Amino acid sequence: MLELKNIGVNFSGRDILKEVSITFHPGEIIGLVAPNGTGKSTLMNVIMNYLRPNSGKVLFNNELEYTSKKNEVKIHQLVSMMPDQSDLYNHLSGKQHLKIYSSMWNSNPELIERTIEDLGMASYVNKKTGTYSLGMRQRLCFAMQIVSDTQIMLMDEVMNGLDPTQVEIISQILVKKKAEGKTIIIASHLLENLEKYANRIFFVKNGKLDLIEDIYKDLGINGNLVIRVKEGTPELKEKLSQDFPELNIQLLSNSVTLIDFPKDDDGKLERISAFLSDHHEQEFSVGKMTLVDLYSKYYH
Amino acid sequence: MRAYFKFELIHFMTNKKNIAIYVILLFFACFYAIKIAPSFDPIEKVDKDEIEARFLTREDFLNNVVLDENTYPLTRFAAAIYPEWNEYDKQRLDALEQNDMKKYAESTFKWYEYSDSMIFRNGKGLLYYNPRYYTAGNLYATEDGHYAYMYSASRYKGYSEGNSDLSINVFEERTALQTLQRMLHGYLPLILLVSCILFTSDIVLKDKRNPTLIKGFPLSIWRRLLVKGGVALIGSILTIIPLLVGFIIIAIQSGVGDFQLPVPIFSYETRAFTSISMGSYLFQNALLILFWFLLLISMLLLVSIILRNEFANLVVGCIVVFAEFYYYVRGLGFVKDIQWYPSSYVQVGQILSGYREYLNNSTTLTLEYGLLVMSGYTVICLLITFIICNQRWFKLL
Numbered sequence: 262m263l264e265l266k267n268i269g270v271n272f273s274g275r276d277i278l279k280e281v282s283i284t285f286h287p288g289e290i291i292g293l294v295a296p297n298g299t300g301k302s303t304l305m306n307v308i309m310n311y312l313r314p315n316s317g318k319v320l321f322n323n324e325l326e327y328t329s330k331k332n333e334v335k336i337h338q339l340v341s342m343m344p345d346q347s348d349l350y351n352h353l354s355g356k357q358h359l360k361i362y363s364s365m366w367n368s369n370p371e372l373i374e375r376t377i378e379d380l381g382m383a384s385y386v387n388k389k390t391g392t393y394s395l396g397m398r399q400r401l402c403f404a405m406q407i408v409s410d411t412q413i414m415l416m417d418e419v420m421n422g423l424d425p426t427q428v429e430i431i432s433q434i435l436v437k438k439k440a441e442g443k444t445i446i447i448a449s450h451l452l453e454n455l456e457k458y459a460n461r462i463f464f465v466k467n468g469k470l471d472l473i474e475d476i477y478k479d480l481g482i483n484g485n486l487v488i489r490v491k492e493g494t495p496e497l498k499e500k501l502s503q504d505f506p507e508l509n510i511q512l513l514s515n516s517v518t519l520i521d522f523p524k525d526d527d528g529k530l531e532r533i534s535a536f537l538s539d540h541h542e543q544e545f546s547v548g549k550m551t552l553v554d555l556y557s558k559y560y561h
Numbered sequence: 562m563r564a565y566f567k568f569e570l571i572h573f574m575t576n577k578k579n580i581a582i583y584v585i586l587l588f589f590a591c592f593y594a595i596k597i598a599p600s601f602d603p604i605e606k607v608d609k610d611e612i613e614a615r616f617l618t619r620e621d622f623l624n625n626v627v628l629d630e631n632t633y634p635l636t637r638f639a640a641a642i643y644p645e646w647n648e649y650d651k652q653r654l655d656a657l658e659q660n661d662m663k664k665y666a667e668s669t670f671k672w673y674e675y676s677d678s679m680i681f682r683n684g685k686g687l688l689y690y691n692p693r694y695y696t697a698g699n700l701y702a703t704e705d706g707h708y709a710y711m712y713s714a715s716r717y718k719g720y721s722e723g724n725s726d727l728s729i730n731v732f733e734e735r736t737a738l739q740t741l742q743r744m745l746h747g748y749l750p751l752i753l754l755v756s757c758i759l760f761t762s763d764i765v766l767k768d769k770r771n772p773t774l775i776k777g778f779p780l781s782i783w784r785r786l787l788v789k790g791g792v793a794l795i796g797s798i799l800t801i802i803p804l805l806v807g808f809i810i811i812a813i814q815s816g817v818g819d820f821q822l823p824v825p826i827f828s829y830e831t832r833a834f835t836s837i838s839m840g841s842y843l844f845q846n847a848l849l850i851l852f853w854f855l856l857l858i859s860m861l862l863l864v865s866i867i868l869r870n871e872f873a874n875l876v877v878g879c880i881v882v883f884a885e886f887y888y889y890v891r892g893l894g895f896v897k898d899i900q901w902y903p904s905s906y907v908q909v910g911q912i913l914s915g916y917r918e919y920l921n922n923s924t925t926l927t928l929e930y931g932l933l934v935m936s937g938y939t940v941i942c943l944l945i946t947f948i949i950c951n952q953r954w955f956k957l958l
Binding site: 309338352 | 568571575772773776777781951954
């Protein structure tokens with residue numbers, strides 16, 4: 262179990278993390294979502310003790326803290342962070358990288374072959390990483406963390422440079438690891454993918470971690486159901502607001518117009534539908550607000 | 562820790578810079594063995610013609626000199642000292658004629674002993690050592706000749722008393738082991754120490770190029786540094802391998818030599834030479850060089866975590882190794898306690914042969930002091946490194 266207690270990080274007078282307190286449990290995948298530079302990586306660096314927070318502490322399994330260098334070694338047995346693909350040793354093969362990570366964490370060596378197979382790396386794993394494409398390097402970095410087999414795994418932009426098939430394979434492995442009781446914290450911009458397998462997703466804003474369920478509630482959106490107009494314009498929003506003043510209508514940064522689903526329908530939905538058809542807006546749908554829309558709305 | 566050691570060793574051995582150092586050393590070793598070693602022209606060589614010319618000239622003088630009350634004092638002096646001198650030269654010529662190396666060694670030992678006593682004690686301004694000591698600008702030519710003759714006397718005495726196979730190559734110190742001895746007396750220690758600096762200068766800081774890969778390893782900084790130091794030490798010791806190629810080439814050309822061959826050791830305290838076996842001498846060299854490696858590595862690890870700059874490592878390492886060139890003046894040991902400076906021990910072979918004692922007029926530039934100084938500074942560097950590494954605020958990357 263990983264517990265953050267009142268973590269505060271401040272750079273040049275700017276609060277990157279503000280009094281963050283949260284607990285991550287075994288068998289949980291946590292998604293961290295935010296625009297670049299809002300504190301996701303900072304949070305991971307604090308968990309790894311690469312960065313000392315200005316306030317607060319990180320607690321592992323209710324007992325271990327970064328109070329000494331000895332403890333740091335013990336903690337790093339439990340937690341690992343996925344390496345950056347640009348840091349791979351170009352003169353070593355992928356398999357050598359995997360062996361290094363496996364031996365450093367003294368994990369089961371069989372995991373190497375299993376991971377190579379799971380990730381479909383057999384055809385290139387013995388070649389030097391200098392010859393790898395971005396996607397191959399990214400897969401190797403992920404594989405390295407998997408073979409380290411730590412209890413807590415931190416992954417920053419794990420899906421970068423991967424094609425949809427690979428994203429799916431990695432997602433499956435993550436689900437498997439979750440089932441093994443690992444705590445996995447992922448910072449990602451692939452929101453739809455994250456939404457599929459993450460137990461909890463947090464948006465990071467103003468130094469705080471906000472759970473998306475809480476954000477939905479705070480936004481007061483009716484049961485999260487919205488009418489979603491794919492190609493919205495300020496003019497459309499203006500007209501909708503005039504015709505339906507009682508509805509909450511928002512134009513998001515991704516050009517989607519969200520219309521709060523009417524509580525007391527009494528034919529309102531048909532009227533909205535007719536209105537949109539009249540204004541040549543054929544592509545609209547009714548349903549739960551997507552994470553992408555929420556993200557756009559939240560960081561608007 | 563074993564896994565990390567393996568990891569660091571792989572990196573060390575695949576590091577292009579390190580491979581380049583080994584290749585350069587191999588090239589130098591081969592070049593030295595093929596081009597330089599065969600053309601080695603010792604001052605104290607076995608030169609039958611020279612001995613014969615000197616013998617005949619003096620013999621002729623002794624046969625024809627007339628000693629009476631009008632004889633010039635220097636002629637009397639020559640007539641007094643040449644008979645014994647010539648006797649030794651005669652014995653040397655006979656020994657060479659008979660190919661009796663043992664006898665040659667015995668008579669040559671006596672010749673050098675007698676020559677030195679005549680030239681240094683009785684013949685100042687009248688008699689001279691081999692003219693090749695009197696080079697332009699050498700203010701200490703007589704002292705150099707004196708040292709060389711004492712050294713040669715001790716060496717030949719050792720040959721005559723020992724059981725080693727003797728040959729002209731042995732007398733002229735051309736065998737592989739003797740060439741190694743000469744090189745240890747010269748620039749070989751410097752080459753080894755500079756190689757050690759080059760191996761160590763980036764062993765910590767190279768990790769800056771791959772931080773996310775390494776930072777999270779479950780190993781303390783202190784242990785990581787120890788492993789890195791161990792790898793640098795092994796790498797430095799492995800410089801023997803390319804140098805061994807040169808050694809083998811010389812051994813093929815001039816013979817290996819013998820670990821029982823005598824190596825003269827000068828003591829400033831007694832102003833005399835004793836001798837130890839080649840095996841002991843090489844072992845002592847290896848020991849002092851090993852302590853040098855330990856000092857340089859521990860010092861560069863410390864500089865790496867403080868200054869975090871590879872160039873700074875090179876500068877600091879080179880200052881320690883080459884500092885003696887800045888402060889060295891012949892006889893300095895008599896007025897200054899240079900035995901406490903590590904850099905005073907950089908000429909490893911010269912320290913162990915006592916030549917540095919002779920040059921510095923010091924009784925303390927010895928192996929024992931060298932080991933004490935090296936280990937003392939090594940412990941200080943490691944202690945400071947340990948303290949810094951265990952500070953909570955300290956980050957390696």
